[in-house]
Every structure is written in C-alpha cells, then in structure tokens.
Amino acid sequence: MTEAEPLLAHKSNCVYCAARPLGVCGALGDGEAFRELRDSRRAVRILDAGMPIYRQGDPTGDLFNLVSGWVVQYQDLEDGRRQVLRFLVPGALFGYEPSGIKGMCHGADALTNASLCVVPAARMAELRARHVEFNERFVWMLERDSRLAFDHLTSLGQRDARERVAHLLLELAIRSTGRYPIEPGETFKIPLNQPLIAEATGLTSIHVNRMLRRLREDQILDFRNGRLTVINPELLVGVAGITDTLLTLWTRAGRAEVEVPCAQHA
Amino acid sequence: MTEAEPLLAHKSNCVYCAARPLGVCGALGDGEAFRELRDSRRAVRILDAGMPIYRQGDPTGDLFNLVSGWVVQYQDLEDGRRQVLRFLVPGALFGYEPSGIKGMCHGADALTNASLCVVPAARMAELRARHVEFNERFVWMLERDSRLAFDHLTSLGQRDARERVAHLLLELAIRSTGRYPIEPGETFKIPLNQPLIAEATGLTSIHVNRMLRRLREDQILDFRNGRLTVINPELLVGVAGITDTLLTLWTRAGRAEVEVPCAQHA
DNA sequence: CGATTGGTTGATTCTACTCAAGCCCGGTGG
DNA sequence: CCACCGGGCTTGAGTAGAATCAACCAATCG
Structure with a gap:
C-alpha cells in the first residue's frame, strides 16, 4: 500500500505504462497538473487478480488511476443478479x-494483477479548479464514458446474443490496443472468462458458450483461454455493428486532441 | 427561433420553470455564471411535440438547456432498430x-411541446473555465448521468420485462416531480406511449402492453393515455428494485448540495 | 487426492418475439 | 352525414431465442 512495496511486481500486465509504474497516466495526461497529481497521490495499491478494490456501498472519497492491469466494475442486485458495467484498461480513472x-x-475488482494510484476526491477537485486543461481532460473523459455507456445500452436493448458477444470482444480488442483496423488472424489478450462475458452481456454463461462456438464455426473469431483471434475482421465488424464514432472513442485517435499519452509512448 | 417569438406558447408544459421561460435553469443553477450564461445564449427554440432537435450524425457544436417539456434521446442502428437512451425533463442540459x-x-426529439435555450459549446467551456462552482455543477451532472446510465444497463441486462417496465415508469414519475415517497393512488403525467416504452426497455410494444396489463391486474400500477396511477407504491418499489442511491439521484434531494433550483422554486 | 472452477454439450422449458387480426378514436374528405 | 383512414392499443396463436436443468470433462489447487 506504500511506495516501499515492490511496485514493479506486476509490470508485465501493463500495456502502456510499464516504464513508469508509479505515475498517473493515460486519461490524465502529462502536464503540470499531472506532476502535481503524481505528488499528491495518497498511496499506490498493488492487487492480485480477483481482489476487490471497493465494494458497492463502501464510503466514497478516493479516486483511482489504473496504472497496469484490467479492472471490472459491476452492480449487484439484492437477489444475487450481477451486471458488469464496464471493463477498464490501463490509464482509466x-x-x-x-x-x-x-x-x-x-463495486470494482481487479481482473488481472493490477496496480493503481489512489487520489483523494477533494484533491482531484482542487486540481481541476486550478488547472483548466486538466479539468477539460477530466470532463472529456466523463463525456466519452457516457457515450460508451450509451453504446452498451444499445447493445443490451437491441442486439441479439451473438451480436452482443461479438461487439464486446471487438470493443475490448480495440480499446486494449488502441489500434484499428485489425488484420485477419490477429490475436489479443483479453482477460475474461465466459461467465464474465455473460454478466457483461446480460446472458447466461451457457449461452455465451454457444455463441462463441457459432462465431468460431462462422469463421469470424475464436476466443478461448483469454485469447481472442479475429479470423475475419470484416465479418466481425459487420456482426458487431460498430460506427466510426465508436472507433474514434475506442482508439487512441479519439484521445489525441485532449489526451497526451505518457512521454514514453508518444 | 429568436427571442421575439412567443416564448410562453408552451409554458403549460413546464413543471418548474414557467415563471422564467427565458432562463437557463435546473442543472445549471442560479449564480453569476448563470446570469452570464443567460446573456450568452444564442437562441431560444420552441418545438412542437415530435419535432427533432438534432439527428444522429449532425455536426456537433451547440448545447441545449431544456426549459419546458420533455425530450427523448435515442440511437439508431443501420437496420432500423432504435434504442431510447434516456428521457429528459425540464432543467436538463x-x-x-x-x-x-x-x-x-x-438524436434527440421533443416528446411534448418544448422550449429550450441554445448555447454554443465553446461558450460553455469558457464559462466552465472561469467559474469553478459552475464547472463543478456541470461535472456533477455528468457524473449523475453516468450513474443513471449504469442503472439502465443493469435494468436491460438483468431485469425481466415486467421489472423493466415498472422500473422505467417509477423512475420517470419520481424524476418528473422530484418527490418521494409516493402515496397510494397518486397519478403522474408521463408523456410516453407503449412503443416508446418498448424502445427504452428493449422490448416490443406488444409485450409492453402485456406487462402493463399484468401490472394493472397485480394492482401495482395503471398506465394509460400518458397517465400513470401508482396503485401500490410498496409493491412497485419492490418490483422495480430501486436503491436509496437511485432515489437520491432521482429526487431533488440529490441536487440540493450542488444544484440551486430557480429562485421561484426554492 | 477430493474440491473447485471453467468449459462443453444435450434435452427441456419458458420468456419474449412474430404474425395476424380487431378495436377505439380522432381526423379527413366525399 | 358517413366512409375512410391511420395510430395506438389489445388480444390470440404460433415460433424462436435464450434460460434452465443436468450431465460430463479438463485443469488447477488445496
């Protein structure tokens, strides 16, 4: 929980930030506010896969910047039903x-081994008040997340099971690498299992299994053991029903104007 | 489209703002920034029920503050499927x-006769940069909308048809009046029809019809002709599966800390 | 080793969709 | 005046998509 801990323990999970595991990067940019923020972090947390970061009902107060690894956010109903709200990749706030x-x-759990910076909410608000550019970046991030949530709403409300699974996997492939287009046969590491896909798409894991099999038989994609192979990108894009706007929000292109990647990755 | 038009034409649709139809109110509060904003609005638009405000794909650039009436936001897929993203009540930005x-x-359509203020996005950004309190209000609104979207995700992903319909109607009843709890037999004007409920809940209008009938037969609620009667509030809350957090975000209570209602309604 | 978790498949059930028809009601036009 | 129309609502019958129930396998882990 302190900086004295072995912060590089999980650096292999960090796609963008291994060179700078102590920093606050990604969505938060790289300016003066970033340096202030780095200095005002309260702690660094190192988590093993599966560990909870916070639970539904916990008191509010801290923000987290995901430095390495993946995180899942979810909502539980009284009767045990659970909906995955979104998956977070390094750089997320x-x-x-x-x-x-x-x-x-x-609630939020670490999906893989992960490391994150803890920043008190009050400190964040103060930084936003003092640094206009930093504030704009934060607002942009909120607006983007709102659009991603809208897209998920459309998926859950309008798409059938096969389309939903295809859409989710394509989104995660693109968001995790920030690249598009995709070459036939390209593979991606996506640390999900079938029950998780089910909770994100509003299906049962059994039905997700059948949809994955159909997508494999249709020569569209092959997902197994946390490894996605995109067999036919054109077909996948068609089934997933994505738009240019979504591509902008999923790739780094969308961030270019507002978000400056860590220096090492520029 | 100009201030010379009869701005009070639709004032009867305005729940909170009839006394001040020219103003920018609700989510945007009542401070110095509000006065600046009011003076920097570019136009006032008066819309008849059903008219589009903007369409998917239109160029970005203007923000709208809903002064009176209801608005629906939606997303269209290539093949004609449509998902309603949310319903907006007076005060929304x-x-x-x-x-x-x-x-x-x-896209966004007027659901009823409506009036709204048009503010250029650049002007809004400038105001946010200059007025910290105003900016905080805007950020709070984005964060709240994100939570409402999460709730809708959980609804579409986890709740069955009857629960979804009950949840939506209860939300709109509470958000449109800002009050809770609800008395048995209380009625609410909710300007939706069955096809719209269907597009918001991801069901067919035929199935929505059956769910409304079941909710009526179960003595929970009665919705017809845009008029909702809550027969049994306790049962409805149970079926809809709402939480205290949601109630806070739906009622004026949640806005109290950040959002100052128009002077006339304080 | 048993226990657990994730994955796979088949058989069955049920929720919600599709198709089809008829109703009510306000508007329109002959 | 009435015939006609269209939109929204209502109901029934048949169907399809997804859930449920029930196995079984493989890998991992105490």
Whole structure:
C-alpha cells in the first residue's frame, strides 16, 4: 500500500505504462497538473487478480488511476443478479461518484494483477479548479464514458446474443490496443472468462458458450483461454455493428486532441 | 427561433420553470455564471411535440438547456432498430459530445411541446473555465448521468420485462416531480406511449402492453393515455428494485448540495 | 487426492418475439 | 352525414431465442 512495496511486481500486465509504474497516466495526461497529481497521490495499491478494490456501498472519497492491469466494475442486485458495467484498461480513472450520495453504487475488482494510484476526491477537485486543461481532460473523459455507456445500452436493448458477444470482444480488442483496423488472424489478450462475458452481456454463461462456438464455426473469431483471434475482421465488424464514432472513442485517435499519452509512448 | 417569438406558447408544459421561460435553469443553477450564461445564449427554440432537435450524425457544436417539456434521446442502428437512451425533463442540459468526434452519435426529439435555450459549446467551456462552482455543477451532472446510465444497463441486462417496465415508469414519475415517497393512488403525467416504452426497455410494444396489463391486474400500477396511477407504491418499489442511491439521484434531494433550483422554486 | 472452477454439450422449458387480426378514436374528405 | 383512414392499443396463436436443468470433462489447487 506504500511506495516501499515492490511496485514493479506486476509490470508485465501493463500495456502502456510499464516504464513508469508509479505515475498517473493515460486519461490524465502529462502536464503540470499531472506532476502535481503524481505528488499528491495518497498511496499506490498493488492487487492480485480477483481482489476487490471497493465494494458497492463502501464510503466514497478516493479516486483511482489504473496504472497496469484490467479492472471490472459491476452492480449487484439484492437477489444475487450481477451486471458488469464496464471493463477498464490501463490509464482509466475511476471510483468517482456524484457528490451527495452516501456510498458507492457499484463495486470494482481487479481482473488481472493490477496496480493503481489512489487520489483523494477533494484533491482531484482542487486540481481541476486550478488547472483548466486538466479539468477539460477530466470532463472529456466523463463525456466519452457516457457515450460508451450509451453504446452498451444499445447493445443490451437491441442486439441479439451473438451480436452482443461479438461487439464486446471487438470493443475490448480495440480499446486494449488502441489500434484499428485489425488484420485477419490477429490475436489479443483479453482477460475474461465466459461467465464474465455473460454478466457483461446480460446472458447466461451457457449461452455465451454457444455463441462463441457459432462465431468460431462462422469463421469470424475464436476466443478461448483469454485469447481472442479475429479470423475475419470484416465479418466481425459487420456482426458487431460498430460506427466510426465508436472507433474514434475506442482508439487512441479519439484521445489525441485532449489526451497526451505518457512521454514514453508518444 | 429568436427571442421575439412567443416564448410562453408552451409554458403549460413546464413543471418548474414557467415563471422564467427565458432562463437557463435546473442543472445549471442560479449564480453569476448563470446570469452570464443567460446573456450568452444564442437562441431560444420552441418545438412542437415530435419535432427533432438534432439527428444522429449532425455536426456537433451547440448545447441545449431544456426549459419546458420533455425530450427523448435515442440511437439508431443501420437496420432500423432504435434504442431510447434516456428521457429528459425540464432543467436538463444535453447535446454535448466528447470533443474530437465528427458528428452527434445520437438524436434527440421533443416528446411534448418544448422550449429550450441554445448555447454554443465553446461558450460553455469558457464559462466552465472561469467559474469553478459552475464547472463543478456541470461535472456533477455528468457524473449523475453516468450513474443513471449504469442503472439502465443493469435494468436491460438483468431485469425481466415486467421489472423493466415498472422500473422505467417509477423512475420517470419520481424524476418528473422530484418527490418521494409516493402515496397510494397518486397519478403522474408521463408523456410516453407503449412503443416508446418498448424502445427504452428493449422490448416490443406488444409485450409492453402485456406487462402493463399484468401490472394493472397485480394492482401495482395503471398506465394509460400518458397517465400513470401508482396503485401500490410498496409493491412497485419492490418490483422495480430501486436503491436509496437511485432515489437520491432521482429526487431533488440529490441536487440540493450542488444544484440551486430557480429562485421561484426554492 | 477430493474440491473447485471453467468449459462443453444435450434435452427441456419458458420468456419474449412474430404474425395476424380487431378495436377505439380522432381526423379527413366525399 | 358517413366512409375512410391511420395510430395506438389489445388480444390470440404460433415460433424462436435464450434460460434452465443436468450431465460430463479438463485443469488447477488445496
């Protein structure tokens, strides 16, 4: 929990940030505010795969910047049903809630080994007030996340099971690498299992299994053991039903104007 | 489209703002920034029920503050499927997109007769930069909308048809009045029809019809002709599966800390 | 080693969709 | 005046997509 811990322990999980595992990067950019933020982080947390970061109902107060690894956010109902809200890749900022509510309305778990910086919400608000550019970056991130949530709404409401699974896997492939287009046969490491895909798509894991098999038989994609092979990118894009806007938000292209990647990755 | 038009034409649709139809109110508060914003609005638009405000793909650039009436935001797929993203009540600010994308990734229609203020996005950004409190209000609104979207995700992914319909109607009843709890027999004007409920819940209008009938037969609620009667509030809350956090975000309570209602409604 | 988790498949059930028809009602035009 | 129309609502019958129930296998882990 302190900087004295072996912070590089999980660096192999970090796609963008291994060179700078202590930093706050990605969505938060690289300016003066970034340096202030780095200095004002309260702690660095190193997590093993599967560990909870916070639970639904926990008191609010800290924000987290994901330095390496993947995180899943979810919401539980009283009767045990669970909906995955989104998957986070390195660079994400999460854990905020609108002020005025008592506790977190969702939970977050580390999906892989992960490391993250902890920043008190009040400190973040102060930094936003002092640095206009930093504030704009934060607002941009909120607006982008709103659009991603809209896209997921459309998926859950309108697409059938096969389309939903294809859409999710394509999204994660593109978001995790920031690249597009995809070559036939290209592979991606996506640390999900079938029950998780089910919770994200509103299906049962059994049905997800059948959809994955159909997508494999149709020569569209092959997902097994956390490894996605895109057999036919054109077909996949067609089934997933993505738009140019989505591609912009999923790839680094969308961030270019507002978000400056860590120096090492520029 | 100009201030010379009869701005009070639709004032009867305005729940909170009839006394001040020219103003920018609700989510945007009442401070110095509000006065500046009011003076910097570019136009006031008066719309008849059913008219489009903007369409998917239109160029970005203007934000809208809903002064009176209801608005629906939706997303269309290539093949004609449509998902309603959310319903807006007076006071809402909408029409923003993350900077860097080419066109609106969703459309918006007036659901009832409505009036709204048009503010250029650049002007809004400038105001946010100059007025910290105003900026915080805007950020709070983005964060709240993100949580409402998460709730809808959970609904579409996990709840069955009857629960989804009940959840939506309860949300709109509470958000449109800002009050809770609800008395048995209380009625609400909710300007939706069955096809719209269907597009919002990811069901067919035929199935929505059956669910409404079941909810009526179960003595939970009665919805017809845009008029909702809550027969049994406790049962409805149970079926809809709402939480305290949601209630905070739906009622004025959640806005109290950040959002100052128009002076006339304080 | 048993226990557990994830993956796979088949058989069955049920939720929600599709297709089809008829109703009510306001508007329109002969 | 009435015939006609269209939109929204309602209901029934048949169907399809996804859930459920029930096995079984493989890998991992105490």
